[in-house]
Amino acid sequence: MSVYTRINELFDIKTLLQTRNPIREALGITKVELDKGKGSNSIQLHIEEQTRGRQRILLYDTDKEGKSYGYFRYDNRTYTNDSGDVIQFIANRLKSKKTHDAISFLNRYHYRSQVEEWKKHEDFAITTKNRNGSKSMPLQLDELHNLRDISQTILAEAEHYLETHRKIENDVIMSPLFVETIMLYEHTVETETGPIVFTNTLFPKFDIQTNEIKGAEVKTAARTNNNLCLGRDEMLWHSNKPETVNKIVVCESAIDALSHFQLNPKDNQNTWYFSTNGNFYPSRQGWLYQCISAEGLHPEEYSLVLAFDRDHQGFQYDLSMINKVLEDRHPSTSVGVQEFFTLDNIDGKPCLRFHCTNQTTNQAVQQWFFNIQDHFNENALAKRENGMIHIHNSNNRLNLVFPSVGKMKDVTMRLSSSLVRNIPILSNSNIKIEKANFKGKGFKDWNEVVQKNTLKQKSEGKKQARSKKV
Numbered sequence: 375m376s377v378y379t380r381i382n383e384l385f386d387i388k389t390l391l392q393t394r395n396p397i398r399e400a401l402g403i404t405k406v407e408l409d410k411g412k413g414s415n416s417i418q419l420h421i422e423e424q425t426r427g428r429q430r431i432l433l434y435d436t437d438k439e440g441k442s443y444g445y446f447r448y449d450n451r452t453y454t455n456d457s458g459d460v461i462q463f464i465a466n467r468l469k470s471k472k473t474h475d476a477i478s479f480l481n482r483y484h485y486r487s488q489v490e491e492w493k494k495h496e497d498f499a500i501t502t503k504n505r506n507g508s509k510s511m512p513l514q515l516d517e518l519h520n521l522r523d524i525s526q527t528i529l530a531e532a533e534h535y536l537e538t539h540r541k542i543e544n545d546v547i548m549s550p551l552f553v554e555t556i557m558l559y560e561h562t563v564e565t566e567t568g569p570i571v572f573t574n575t576l577f578p579k580f581d582i583q584t585n586e587i588k589g590a591e592v593k594t595a596a597r598t599n600n601n602l603c604l605g606r607d608e609m610l611w612h613s614n615k616p617e618t619v620n621k622i623v624v625c626e627s628a629i630d631a632l633s634h635f636q637l638n639p640k641d642n643q644n645t646w647y648f649s650t651n652g653n654f655y656p657s658r659q660g661w662l663y664q665c666i667s668a669e670g671l672h673p674e675e676y677s678l679v680l681a682f683d684r685d686h687q688g689f690q691y692d693l694s695m696i697n698k699v700l701e702d703r704h705p706s707t708s709v710g711v712q713e714f715f716t717l718d719n720i721d722g723k724p725c726l727r728f729h730c731t732n733q734t735t736n737q738a739v740q741q742w743f744f745n746i747q748d749h750f751n752e753n754a755l756a757k758r759e760n761g762m763i764h765i766h767n768s769n770n771r772l773n774l775v776f777p778s779v780g781k782m783k784d785v786t787m788r789l790s791s792s793l794v795r796n797i798p799i800l801s802n803s804n805i806k807i808e809k810a811n812f813k814g815k816g817f818k819d820w821n822e823v824v825q826k827n828t829l830k831q832k833s834e835g836k837k838q839a840r841s842k843k844v
Contacts, residue, residue, distance in 0.1 A: 378461055378473075379444075381480065385489045387460040388433050388446040391419060394495040397483050401467050417446075423467075425722040427779055429453065449655075454690055455716035455727075513589055513605030518559040521576070527558060534558065535575050535595055540629055540821055541828040546636045551613045551647065556628075561594065577628040577649065579609040582665045591628050591651045601627075601652065608657040612665070613647035619671060620644040623679040623808075624662065624695075625820065626652050626688070633820035634681055634808075637827070650682075654691045659698065673804045680790070683819045684809045686783040690717065692790040692807065699803045704732045713771075717782075720766055724782040726774040726789075735799055736772070740765075742796050743774045750785055 390398060391406050398406075402424035409418040409430075417433040429452035436442050448463060450456035456466050464476035515521060527534050528544045536542040536556070547556060557576040562569050572595035579589035589605030611628045623645050625631045631647035648662055680695055682688035697714040706712055713729040720727075728739045743765050751762045761777025763785070776782035791807040794800045810817040812826050 377477070378459065381461060381477070382445040382459050385460060385480070385485050386445040387448045387463055388417070388435075389489065389493060390460050390463070391421065391431070391433070392496055393492045395483075395485075395488070395492040397464075397480065397485065400479075400483070401464065426453070426467075426719050427724075429456075453716075453718050454693070455713060455718055511602065511604055513587070515587060518576070519561070521557055521559040523554055524556040524558050524575070525553065535573065535593065536629070536632070540633075541825050542629070542632045543636055546632055546639070549635075549639070551616065551635060551643070551645070552632060553614070555611070555613055576604075577611040579605065579611050581609070582668050591649060593629065603651055608661050610658060610662055610665070611649045611651065613645075615646045615669060616644045618644050619646050619669075619676050621677045621679050622646045622648065622666065622671075623681050624648045624650065624654075625681045626650055626654075626683050626691075627819075627821075630681070630683075630820040633824040636824055637820065645679075650691070654682075654694060656694075659694060663698075676804060677806045678804050679806045679808050681808045681810075681820065684816055685787050685818060688809075689786045689790055692793075693717075696790075696793065696800060696805060699800060699805055700730065700735070703799055703803075704730055704735065707731055717786075718773075720768070720773050720775055723775050723777065724779050725766070725776065726782075726786065727771055728773075729771045735797070738797050738799070740772055742793065743772060745796070746774060746785075746789065746792070 389395075391403070392408075403421055404424060405420075405422035407420040409420060419431045419433065420428060421431055422428050429450055432449045432451060433446045434449070435444070435446045445459070447459050448457060456463075461473050461476045461480075464479055465471055465473045468475050468479065524534060524536070524547060528548060536547065537544060546552060555577065557578060558573055559576060561572050561574050563572060574595055575593040577591040577593075578587040579591065580586065581588045587605075589603070589607070589609045591611045592602035592604060594602060613631060621642070621644065623631065623634060623642070625634060625647065626649065628647075628649040628651075631649050635642045635645065635647065648665075650658060678695070680692050682691045693715045700714045701712070704712060712731055713727065716727045716729075718725055718727045728736075728743075730736055730739070747763050747765055754762060761781060763777070763781070764775050766773040766775050776785065791809065794803075794805055794807050810820045810823045812823045817823050817826065
């Protein structure tokens with residue numbers, strides 16, 4: 375048994391964050407909140423740090439296949455390169471960033487003799503609001519009442535959620551790409567005034583080897599628990615694969631995939647769509663590439679279009695896929711671990727960090743950082759805004775540093791296309807970036823564009839009708 379395992383079995387990340395202990399205070403953690411809305415097999419916390427601000431932390435003690443670690447690990451959803459066990463958590467908050475210094479730090483507080491006493495005193499807030507987010511639950515198809523293909527409803531000329539609320543055209547749903555990839559079922563919710571029956575929309579996730587439904591992305595009609603994830607969490611919903619694949623488009627929801635196609639069906643007829651269901655952690659990324667590889671597709675044969683939402687989280691998903699390209703082009707060497715693009719902080723300021731042992735790519739990224747810095751600082755000066763973006767280089771890492779988290783989120787949601795366009799190793803790859811827009815104006819996601827376009831068409835139709843009467 376390694377020293378790391380022994381420490382974690384005695385004093386893991388959950389013990390550190392959820393008990394009253396001096397180590398937490400010494401690390402500058404001022405607040406820990408338990409979020410009642412939690413993901414699959416995980417505990418969701420919000421923590422406040424003096425230097426790194428507010429962060430969302432997921433604690434989990436099993437892997438995606440259900441195998442137990444024997445202790446809790448963590449994943450920081452605010453700073454993407456901050457994950458691991460309690461030792462890594464402490465190391466990431468020390469100046470040296472070294473794990474052996476983290477162990478020495480722990481020993482200074484005599485954690486071995488004190489931990490049982492600390493565990494008697496839980497110390498975290500549990501008053502945060504219930505989040506109506508995605509939940510992962512077992513998939514039991516036989517318990518879904520009246521499960522059927524959506525085509526039955528369309529052929530009966532009956533209304534359905536995708537048509538009435540999301541403005542998805544029936545011709546799109548019945549097209550070769552999407553036929554038999556969408557289902558409906560009834561769900562009864564007990565209320566104070568009696569049971570109410572809702573019709574939910576289910577997007578089945580098919581196993582790539584057996585073609586059996588092993589999971590599902592669900593859009594519920596109820597106002598609570600509006601999005602569900604059923605079955606195998608790492609799987610992605612996908613459209614039917616066209617005979618010839620020119621593009622593979624990855625969106626954050628199946629509805630966005632339908633919307634993306636509807637906006638330009640002619641250009642997207644040879645497109646294979648995938649949905650991340652609003653979360654794109656490494657296991658889901660691995661499943662995507664496994665699915666593509668199983669079909670014998672090679673990167674030079676198709677464009678991989680990242681069509682994530684136009685927000686900070688969408689930018690993080692873009693980075694994860696961009697890093698995969700960089701990892702393939704620049705395999706690890708004995709020089710050191712390559713982190714490529716990560717979101718972190720330096721001296722209490724949020725930053726976009728880059729680390730790679732290839733000097734040519736390093737120089738290209740550094741020049742891009744300078745261009746981004748100059749562009750946004752010129753705009754800030756023109757608007758008389760406080761706080762400038764600056765570049766800080768340390769430990770062979772390039773850092774694009776932002777004056778605040780708000781400024782970072784504002785800027786990074788506009789950087790993906792520029793990044794792929796201006797770094798040669800990326801511009802020469804099969805990675806493409808597409809963000810939702812309508813008439814030159816950017817929108818958060820593709821369905822928002824579809825709804826905007828539908829309203830515009832209705833408005834124009836009314837104007838034409840009035841003009842004919844005149």
